[in-house]
Amino acid sequence: MAQGTTSTTGRTSRRHLLRLTGGALAVGATGCRNDTQDTAGGGTGSGGTGKDKDKGKGTDSGKGSGGADAGGAPKPLWTKSVSAETYGNNDELVAVAGVVIASGAPLDALDGKTGRPRWTLKNGATPGAPLLIGDDTLYLASSAYDGTVSGHDPATGKETWRGRLGKEYRQPRPVAVDDKQVYVIAEILEADGSSHTNVIAALDSGTGRVAWKEQRDVGTEQTGVHTAVRDRFLVYTDLKKNLTVRDTASGRQVWTHKTTSTNYGVFALHGDLVIVPQGRVLQAFALADGAEKWSLKTDEFATFKEPTVLGDTLYIADSDRTLRSVDPRTGKENWRSEDLSKKGAQPPRQFLEAGGTLYGATALDEGGGIHAFDPKTGTLRWTFNDRSGDFHAWLMATDGTHVFALHGTKLHALPA
Secondary structure (H helix, E strand, O other), rough: OOOOOOOOEEEOOOOHOOOOOOOOOOOOOOOOOOOOOOOOOOOOOOOOOOOOOOOOOOOOOOOOOOOOOOOEEOOOOOOEEOOOOOOOOOHEEEEEEOEEOOOOOOEEEEEOOOOOOOEEEEEOOOOOOOOOOEOOEEEEEEOOOOOOEEEOOOOOEEEEEEOOOOOOEEEEEEEEEOOOOOEEEEEOOOOOOEEEEEEEEEEEEOOEEEEEEEEOOOOOOOOOOOEEEEEEEEEEEEEOEEEEEEOOOOOOEEEEOOOOOEEEOOOOEEEEEEEEEEEEEEEEOOOOOEEEEEEOOOOOOEEEEEOEEEEEEEEEEEEOOEEEEEOOOOOOEEEEOOHHOOOOOOOEEEEEEOOOOOEEEOOOOOOOEEEEOOOOOOEEEEEEEEOOOOOOEEEEEEEEEEEEEEEEEEEEEEEO
């Protein structure tokens, strides 16, 4: 089973609210399912004005118009309207087993090459719950709210596994997976049907039975929890500014730290380290005991965005629009780029690599979108933006051949 990635649970998180403007948009957005080919939106290059509405048309075969706009951004191979209901969390869009899936109801899996529908789950994904992939299984929170978690074949959508926490718990949501277990957080129900506390638990990924469960401290919330698993450590942050590490075998708390100011609780793992942005400081702690191993500071008045570790490199931007490549073992910079600032582009909050290019997805629409960088220097090559005006955060996933970009309810397939 693949190592779990950072995930977020919760309905209305601080992160989601901040990424919508002035409350003008409703929490989440639901688009209509469209089984025919939509018009592919044209990209805007890094030097574009945003007024270029040139649009190429894709086909159901996946053979779009190709080419690029004047700024160098590629035109989508295909674009689809999807029933996405996202909160700006990286694990709400996944590409696996030849399909791409965006969190929503219904939950639709589209063919990565053509954009054609492959399968649909009517009840879809529970809003705010991540789409977790492990051991070729897609784990979902039950939309029936019956204390169960389901596993599905991502290629077909068929249910292949079911775990049950119990009727005394409400809204169990998978937050991480490893070789043996599926980790969930759920509300503990009181006799009157209310809930004031929650539990973190492990379900055996073979039998679906509870391996262990631990009640979290009073005052902690089920929402806004970011989680990842590495070896024998389960790591998570929450809206109460806690950084907590538990033993995966027993659920025992190994250590916990109070953090000062994190970016919605997002962190990164590398080797035996957990790396956490806290305002101007990026800190690395040992997973085994919480000892600080290194720290890195931004320039004055700048604050760090969310970090991503790809291979042996950590990428992170800051509010001054500086992009850094950092050695995650030591905290030393490999390079820093000021291209984003020079070109008036939004700093990215999610990164991935495909086809020898570093891609970054931004939060707000204006000056943002999907950036393409030279991974050796941080030079900004181009920016793709659909100019829809939608203020949802951009999300990305890749199958190695395509970079899938979700913006609101529009899903674009860009050539990698």
